[in-house]
Amino acid sequence: MLRLWGVDSMNDLSFETLQDLIANFSIVTAYLFLASQVIYKDWNLGTPTTLYTKLHIGVLTGILGIILMEFTVKLNGTILDFRNLAITIAALFGGVYSALVTGIIISLMRLLAFGTLSPATIFAAFNTLIISIILGWICTRNLSYWKKWAYALFLNNLFTIIIFHINLGSKGTIPSFIYLIMMTLGGIFTAYLTQFLIKAKTHFQMIEKAATFDFLTELNNHRTFDEAFNSLLLEAKDKNEALTLMIIDIDHFKKVNDTYGHPNGDTVLKQLGKLLKDASRSFDIVSRIGGEEFAILLYDCPHKHALIIGERIRMAVRNQEFMLNEGKVIQITVSVGVATYPDTNENIKGEADKALYKAKSCGRNLVCSNQFT
Numbered sequence: 001m002l003r004l005w006g007v008d009s010m011n012d013l014s015f016e017t018l019q020d021l022i023a024n025f026s027i028v029t030a031y032l033f034l035a036s037q038v039i040y041k042d043w044n045l046g047t048p049t050t051l052y053t054k055l056h057i058g059v060l061t062g063i064l065g066i067i068l069m070e071f072t073v074k075l076n077g078t079i080l081d082f083r084n085l086a087i088t089i090a091a092l093f094g095g096v097y098s099a100l101v102t103g104i105i106i107s108l109m110r111l112l113a114f115g116t117l118s119p120a121t122i123f124a125a126f127n128t129l130i131i132s133i134i135l136g137w138i139c140t141r142n143l144s145y146w147k148k149w150a151y152a153l154f155l156n157n158l159f160t161i162i163i164f165h166i167n168l169g170s171k172g173t174i175p176s177f178i179y180l181i182m183m184t185l186g187g188i189f190t191a192y193l194t195q196f197l198i199k200a201k202t203h204f205q206m207i208e209k210a211a212t213f214d215f216l217t218e219l220n221n222h223r224t225f226d227e228a229f230n231s232l233l234l235e236a237k238d239k240n241e242a243l244t245l246m247i248i249d250i251d252h253f254k255k256v257n258d259t260y261g262h263p264n265g266d267t268v269l270k271q272l273g274k275l276l277k278d279a280s281r282s283f284d285i286v287s288r289i290g291g292e293e294f295a296i297l298l299y300d301c302p303h304k305h306a307l308i309i310g311e312r313i314r315m316a317v318r319n320q321e322f323m324l325n326e327g328k329v330i331q332i333t334v335s336v337g338v339a340t341y342p343d344t345n346e347n348i349k350g351e352a353d354k355a356l357y358k359a360k361s362c363g364r365n366l367v368c369s370n371q372f373t
Helices: 006-037 051-070 083-112 119-138 147-212 222-239 255-261 262-279 303-319 348-361
Strands: 072-076 079-080 243-249 285-288 292-298 334-341 368-369
Touching: 006 051, 006 083, 051 083, 051 262, 072 222, 079 147, 083 119, 083 147, 119 147, 147 222, 222 243, 222 285, 222 292, 222 334, 243 255, 243 262, 243 303, 255 262, 262 285, 262 292, 262 303, 292 303, 303 334, 303 368, 334 348, 348 368
Parallel strands: 334 368
Antiparallel strands: 072 079, 243 292, 243 334, 285 292
16 A cells, blocks of 8 residues: 655654565565575585586576565555565575575565566566576675675665665655665674574584594494494394405504504595495495494395405505505405305394404405305
């Protein structure tokens, strides 16, 4: 509803503006929490995105823009809302494609569903598309998080204020001032909330990863290995299939630490972890279960085949040149113990340990089975 601008209408506007601000902040907050914790819980800002993901982000933020358009403040024949925040969010997370999709959705709804079709609405829709492209481009530049937001808020305010004055002339001054306050407050609020959610999500993922993976080699840690072992052993029993456990230990690793230092020892462990991962089958479970001790679970792998894989790993380690931090190259060897269910009893952990001890006692740099003496 249109009003004359006066004291009473300013008082009404102050109350209505506060209501609309709270409503818009609530909508933006709900969207960001839903998107970060549910829809994109496994994706981080800054990581590569597929075209599908960019389009998906664009559609979702376009829907957010439509919802924000429902909660507007009407001033002198024009409307104020936070639709451009949706475009900024899309640009931040998905770049040009996401921002453009969001802009197209918002523009179409502005033309077809919100108000009558007129030169003013067409011009506003075109302005939205221009803002989308520019914000998308800015957010793909190598700028800091806050610089992206600062540029985005400046351009949103600038373009929208220009539209107000083109459409309303001198009557656009007060709407422009109100919009400037609203958009700045809304933008700062959204920027801080988005940054908080990114940090919280990153911190949670770090904690989750630390509880699951070995921080040095990025292989499964002992806890994850135990969970996988118990699960696969039950599956092997139910399906009457084989489960092989291979335990691998670096020979004389203490000498590496004593001679070259623990940082170089860590470097060797990281390189060995990658080698074990590359030398195993894609579905084998490779873990670091001790200081210099690793384990590989080979599901549905007969014992004889597992021994061949173990020998291939032993040879790969022996022939590998391990680069130390200072550029020096060293070589190491490993001993490997192998046990398989159901060829042996369910205690294949203990049996694999026995086989490893046998490899160590027989001179190291060997692959030994628990089945042969």
